[in-house]
Amino acid sequence: MTTATPLVGPRDIALAHYAARALLENVLTRHGITFQQSVTLRLAAVADGPVGREQLVDGVTGALKTDAPEVHGVLDELIAARLLARTGASEVRITDAGREVYAATSGETAPITARVYDGIPAKDLAVTGRVLRLITERADAELAALRR
DSSP, rough: OOOOOOOOOOOHHHHHHHHHHHHHHHHHHTTTTTTHHHHHHHHHHHHHOOEEEEHHHHHHHHTTTTHHHHHHHHHHHHTTSSEEEEEESSSSEEEEHHHHHHHHHHHHHHHHHHHHTTTTTTTHHHHHHHHHHHHHHHHHHHHHHHHH
């Protein structure tokens, strides 16, 4: 008798996402930032210098599937916390304090991520990556169709 490998479904993907997010949020909480703030801070951290506020809003809304007013609020929170700074009417940049928080949270999550992924064959991760990108692409297309 053979046992069939169960197919992965939306619940499996959601459970993996929320388990990983819970690990991340545990680290973020210790540094006084939220998940939404960390996503926003990361985009500012990897930019080559100041970034347009609207460009940052577009990046976060695309990543989190949230609305622009909410992301503008997150930007305002990060500016008030001095993790981001305005560089003009329509640009922001990450501050030294923001870089420190980003580096600390990235540094703390890296070993956790390494333990979670440890022992998973590279071929399996490659297939998983391709499948998840395809699912994301299709879900984004469905969401775009719903919003038309």
